[in-house]
Every structure is written in structure tokens, then in C-alpha cells.
Amino acid sequence: MKVRLDLESLSCDLTQVDLVELTLLHDALATYIEALFPEIAEALSEGTTLDEALEKVDENDAFKIRTVIERLYDKLERPLSILEQEAELLGEVESDRVRIVLESAEEAQAFHEAAEALRSQVGRALEASDLPYPDAESLLAEFATWFDPDDIPEYPYYIEMDVADARIVAQLAERVQAHDPSPQMAQLLAIMQAASTVTEEDSGEE
Numbered sequence: 588m589k590v591r592l593d594l595e596s597l598s599c600d601l602t603q604v605d606l607v608e609l610t611l612l613h614d615a616l617a618t619y620i621e622a623l624f625p626e627i628a629e630a631l632s633e634g635t636t637l638d639e640a641l642e643k644v645d646e647n648d649a650f651k652i653r654t655v656i657e658r659l660y661d662k663l664e665r666p667l668s669i670l671e672q673e674a675e676l677l678g679e680v681e682s683d684r685v686r687i688v689l690e691s692a693e694e695a696q697a698f699h700e701a702a703e704a705l706r707s708q709v710g711r712a713l714e715a716s717d718l719p720y721p722d723a724e725s726l727l728a729e730f731a732t733w734f735d736p737d738d739i740p741e742y743p744y745y746i747e748m749d750v751a752d753a754r755i756v757a758q759l760a761e762r763v764q765a766h767d768p769s770p771q772m773a774q775l776l777a778i779m780q781a782a783s784t785v786t787e788e789d790s791g792e793e
Contacts, residue, residue: 609667616660620652627652683750685782689734694774699734701775705756706731708763723759726752754783 621628630640637656641649689695706727733746757779764772 609663613660613663613667616655616663620655620660624648624652631656684747685750685753686745686747687753687778687782688745695734697771698775698778699731701760701769701771702727702731702733704769704772705760705763705775708767709759723755726755727759730756748782750783753779757783 617628624644627640627644631637637653641652644652689698709724709727730748730752757776760772760776760779764776
């Protein structure tokens, strides 16, 4: 994301920005207010106007809050809504999918254990990632249930998933493997890297 800041007028101009990055910036500004001025955030969430919420706040703090909300946070609402609408339209187009086939119950069990380990370390993986994934935790929560012997007495030795999701899992697994390597995570990483390179022309079994 490229951001042009005008420190004199306390404004920003966003260029070459995507939905994920804009969402993170929008959320970061909200988190800033919630962390430093929780009573203001609560008042605003209850429908209090900004002017009313700032009546009893120190003048310097009031200026900071108004700057963040009026000049930054509020101005992101419009481009964010446009990008969200665009994402919804693009989401209606069927994405590339890949089928991942495993050879045995033992391989499936190792895959499941690695997926559980990845889920347990998703926080660390996201912190080490230079690519933000807002839905990574829910994705890995579902991913960790695949090949679960408690839920699937007889393993189906294949799963199907979106290539885009496989790419997210692969990138997070790569970061976990770099920090806390294990044979199971190495196998999972290899499988997911192969799955993440599949395109519409060559999608099929991996």
C-alpha cells in the first residue's frame, strides 16, 4: 500500500491500496481510539455524537481523537465500502480449487497433527507475516478439522479447497516451520505449497 501523508493538514491520500490493507488501516485507527480512549469509543458505539463525547476530554486529546476520526477514519469509509462491493462481485466468480490426495491413514494423521499445530501457532505466524490475513484464524480452525480421526472413522484420503486458501495456509506454515521446525510441518508445507501453485488450467489432484 502506498500512502501519501500531509502532516501540515493532517490528511492522507491512499494510492495503490487493496481491501485487506485498507481494512487493516481502518481497524488500526479504531483500535487506537479504543486502546487510548475507551470511554470515547464506548460512547460513540452507543450513538453519542463526537462533539458530545469530547465535551469532557482534555483539549489536546480531543484534537487527536477528532483528527483520527474525522480526517482519517471517516474518510476511509467510502473507499472501503467500494472495495468491499468489488470484492463481493469478484467473489461471485468461482475460484480455482485443488484436490489434495493423501496415500494412507498415517499420512492423513500426520497432516491433521500438523494442521492442529499450525492452528495453535496462528498468532505467532500472523505476527511474523508480512501479508495480512483477517480470516486466517477461522480458516485454520476449519482446516484443522480435516482428517480428524475422531470425526472421520474411515479417512477419505483427499480434501478439496480454494487455491487462494491453500496459498494462505502455505505461507503461514512456512513461517511456523522457520520458527519451530518439525517433520510433520515440513510435510504439510510441501503439500500446501504444491496445492497453492495450481491454476485453473492444471487444477486436479496434488
